[in-house]
Amino acid sequence: MEYLAHVLVMVCLYGILATSFNLLIGFGGIFALAHATFYASGAYAAGILATKLGIGFPFTMLAGMVVTAAIGLLVAFPAMRVGSHYLVVITLALQAITIDVLMNSKPLTGGPDGIPGIPPVSLFGTPLNNPVAFLPLAAVMAALCCAVAWRLGASPFGRSLRAMRENEAAAQAVGKNLVRMKLVVFALSAGLASVAGSLVAHYIAFVNPESFTIEETILILAMVILGGMGNLWGSLAGAAILVLLPEGLKFVHVPGDIADMVRQVIYGVVLIVILRLRPEGLFPETVFRPPTGAVLPTVPANGPVSAVVRAEGAPGEVVVSAKALAKSFGGIKAVKDLTIDLRRGEIVGLIGPNGAGKTTAFNLLSGFLRPTGGSILYHGRDLTKLKPHEVVTAGLARSFQDLKLFTKLSVVENILVSLPRQPGDNLLDVYLRPGLVRRAERENVARALEIASFVGLLAKADEVAANLSYAEEKLLVIARLLATGADVLLLDEPLSGLDTGTVERICGVLRDLARANKAICIIEHNLEVIRGVCDEIVFIDEGRVLTKGPPDTLMRDRELAERYFG
Amino acid sequence: MDLLIQLTLNGLFNGAHFALLAMGFALIFGTTGVVHFAYGPVYAVGAYIVWALVALAGLPFWAAVILGVAATAAFGVASYLFIYRPFEIGGSPPFVVLVASLGLFIVLKNLIGIVFGTDVKTVDSVAYDVHFVGDAFFTTVQVGQVLAALLVGCGIALFLRASRYGKAIRAMADNREMATVIGIDTKRLSILVFALGSAVSAVAGSLVLLRDGLNPNMGFGAVFVAFVAVIVGGVGSLRGAVIAGFLLAFVQSLGMWQIPTEWQNTIVFVVLFGFLLARPSGIVRRA
């Protein structure tokens, strides 16, 4: 029975490791392959504190979590600078350094000998010094860790993580602070992994560097990939399979001293075969569906928008005032001397030939680029030094010409993730004030459905964004922009490629938004649309404002027309 | 000072070995995008085949190398056709392919142990000399490593630059879709680079057979070094991979001049860490 219990303890420990790793790579899309380092850090913290200072179990674990979370924060910094393959190599390097440090810091870590004689966990005076006694603790801790991970995965923060994975720029553009999110997910993932570390240290009563090599990280990675990235149940299943499979193979009788190598060969073949059969992993990522009892939207399709989004303030008031903006890239001046005012309740059309600097202007206004000259004032507040997510929070949001939807998220999730000031984006609230988060979520879902309904996507609310038609994608972009709650909206070609009906509908939305006191700026080529919705046209070419004025006046300008059309 | 000269020479010789490994891996990874983790055991298989041909079949070393290189190329092609190709057709994400490659790694490594046994394999029928420059020593095998790196490097460079298939490989590495558009058969080219890359690794393996002997686990370190060199060198650049291979070896060797050798890995990886943070796209940046 001890044997079975031991195997199950291992399933629990690897379940914790795989689940926490999945948060990082499956949810956050951050391929930092240093999980064994976090695992080791928890194990050694427990080993050192218990043998050198005589500290007991829950405290060794808590201390290990703090230390490991701190290490996680350290790893997060290179992860913000480099991506993809480079991050893989950097973290593998870190992993190799970890082993060296453990091997060579003999007074502290015992060097290659490791730390033997770590006292077992003692519960109510009973030492849990055999697998059967330890299993309940391992199971409870695994359940707790998985609950923590699951709570995060299912929370608005988990949704933001997945949005960040899909598209970092778009996540920033809906107000997400990527730096904070990466730090948090690294710390949490590392902290959870360290729980498995302290458990294994007290359980085996011995830690040594060879238990935490790169191979260990690779094994945990295989568990996550096999189970399915972005699905926490999958990680548990992956851990169970890759722990149980080799143990099960021990019962396959093979004669001779090659028995274990034959079993490893079978193990490798099974791994490949499973992946061939389920290339996306055993469990695909789940799509969030709003609870069936969700409050049905009160706003009919294309109904008055003011119920959903309404900005305070007097119409005509200048909200954004950009003065003499300039931007050069390596000597080439993309924007020079751009001055533009956006007013409440007014729609400004930004027109000009390809390469005139229209999108660059949006990038400058929304904080994606830092101007090399000039200023942007929003209600008198200087926006020029703010990061994109801070600009959104301040009240200015933008869309992208290439849409940048969160393609693996559902329609309603795309909208939900964009709603501002969600308590569920704050991990402390997620764990400590679940009631508040749940209430906010219920309201947010209702609000998201309202917005979906407003743009006419209610019927598609559960659909994954990747499956939408182009027109629906465009509508979702508008919905996402509305959801940010900003009172200044910059739309980059919101109408191109749409049929007349949809164009009319979106034009209606834009006019409604203007009536709701939003300040709006659109980049558009369709002169009919511009004439239909814009209060003012700003014509830019070669990075500067050539002329501006009401559409009718400008459109009569022959010279301008010539220039615009070449 | 003598020590410094010796360490420099060691860096040069080991760098040649790393460069060979990196070249083979770079060809495969740069062209097909497959993180061919099983490159390690395929390289080991090549070395074992050469050993078997020399020690068991009694072939002269040069003949064994030629046959071994050819057999390894076939092995590499088989790994592409039977493991990676089906995933490629299915459009699997790269990390799934990586884990499949890991499965292949486990299979091959253990098959080597089963087929050849787990003891160290050496050949003593091949005699070689020890040379010295001043007080620094080196062997004919090490000279062979440098020559092999030089010849293989120049050969591949020439092939990539001048031949029709070579240009097609560069084209595919540069822009896979455009390669399809101009009518390049990407499957055939993938087979070719798997054959070439594996063959190059077998050259490195043959020389390691003479220098250190073989064991079933030798593939892990090899593919690790190759992967790191290719990333540090800049993905898609063969030249970068070669430079990075030498760089790693020199840091590994010269870094130990004044530092205790048990910190060897740390020195290498701290340098690497700093390098990649300062230059996140590798030594040779793509145009």
Next chain:
Amino acid sequence: MSKNSVFAALLLGSVFAAGGAMAADPEVYKIGGIFAMTGASPHYGKVMSGGAQLAVDEINAKGGIDGTKLQLVVEDHKSGSAQAAVAGMNRLIDVEGVKAVLPSFSTVTLATMPIGDQKKILMLNGGGVSAQTVGTSPYMFNIRSMASDLAGGIAHRAADQGAKKLAQIAIKSEFGDATIAATTKAWEGMGLKMVAAEQFQADAANIDTQVAKLRASQPDAIANWPTTPQAGLAVKRLRELGMKQPVYCMEWTAEDSKVAGKHAEGVEVVTDYFAATDENPWSKRFAEAYKAKFGDMPDFYAANYYEGVYVIAELIRRSKAKGGDYYTGERLVQALWENPTFDSVYGKTLTFRKNGVAQKPVAVFRLENGEPKFVKFTSAE
């Protein structure tokens, strides 16, 4: 939720299934072996399991122990994984019902020792040589001389031959660390100078840097502490780099001879005395039987585990002779202490000292034509 209920069910299952009693007279005596069957150094697993299996076969061929056969059950620790070792240990005790286990590798021994101690399983280690395994459990025995003991012998041998400056090269492992520490202590204790101590990672592809630093330290003699096969590789590279100083090792296997080739000539090995000569018939018989079965000469790891099985068989025999519930770890240990001396395949006898470490004759060998030739006995202390 449902996750918790799954665990609860598992828990309940484990409560029900616990407490199966052992029969007094087993069908076979199962002996466990936890060896490196896969991973970075599977060769150890091969020779250790080979030696142990040979002993089991020999004993069974002679009718076993009063008609009851022995069986060797091997578990794989993947060349040093503590977790794999613990799983194997639990499986041996729980599923196979062994009362005696032969662990290998120090870290594996350290990881499995608490279980052996708790379950009262006799553990007889013939591989790892870390001092940490000594004196921590009444069930733990070492059948191999400790690195610290051998290091003293080597220091004296080198000093006797006139060396004043000693340089060490070692693997970065518990073995290497322990050996460097013990040798340095013994050497400096004699008032002599230690000029270098270089180490490399167990999986190092190339040790030329370490060898170069060793050479630069200009020693009179070199102490060579890697394990197989890097011990042979180090000798090869030292000689290729033109170093002609005497080289001393405490581990040298047929593998090392193979790797070092002609350069092995003249290297001295100070180790447990193991010589397959006419004066030592068992040793000779063992060597021949091993060679017949596996095609190679046995190294001392094969011999240690071969001998270990004989020791355990002898303990079972002695315990059974005294009657009662004789097949338990406690009774086996008891039988050991009643008479801690056993016939040794190394020649004459081995005797377990109070700390559980077997005392065997230690001798100096010199490698000639790849074969170790006995030179003289030496002091292990």
Next chain:
Amino acid sequence: MSAIHTMPIAEPLLEVRGLSAGYGKRAVVHDVDLTVRAGEIRVLLGHNGAGKTTLVRSVFGLIRPSSGSVRYRGEEITKRRCADNVKAGIALVPQGHGIFRSLTVRENLELGAYTADDPAATKTNRDAVMDLFPILRERAGQIAGTMSGGQQQMLAMGMALMHRPDVMILDEPSIGLAPNLVQRVMEAIAEVNRALRMAVLMVEQNVVHALPIAQSVTVLRTGRKIYEGAPEPLGDRQYLMTLF
């Protein structure tokens, strides 16, 4: 809406019938018919996301259409590999980076003739292409990625011309180019069409520059064909507005 204007009838080279295509579950092009006749320039107009690129990519064989057929010179080529289409005389100049940026201009051109078997003919073709785009001769040894956007577009077209196709499909050749360069590129396309009597299927958004060289026009909106016929009616801005 159908074509009212009559035009000189030449033999149909490329015939697309009822083609639907998309990515995964998402259909982008619905049941589109399209014909390119020998020697004509047909412009495929439509906004972002209208399905133009998907359409030409599935015609060329880069995407598998979900239904419908493509015939070339009367022969069924619907699910043929790109390499075969290239050999048969169809060339595609994809959107954006239709070149190998890390290779030299000369190497790019040679690769354009990858499927050709006759080295002498390839050399002749290369000279012809360089005559057509003298800048490519001037910059033959330069790494292609270091050239300007307009030059890269010339090179991309030059590559397509290297194996003397009968029909060249261009996907938004004007994208990312300054207005004066767009003009030059369009002139080059017209010149290729005239000099080599080569049919051209050009995807464009830039109505103003594309229309003057068009001989016939197809307009797509949200994956469906909404206009087919002569370019002249589209010259009327008001009419175009109602279409878009």
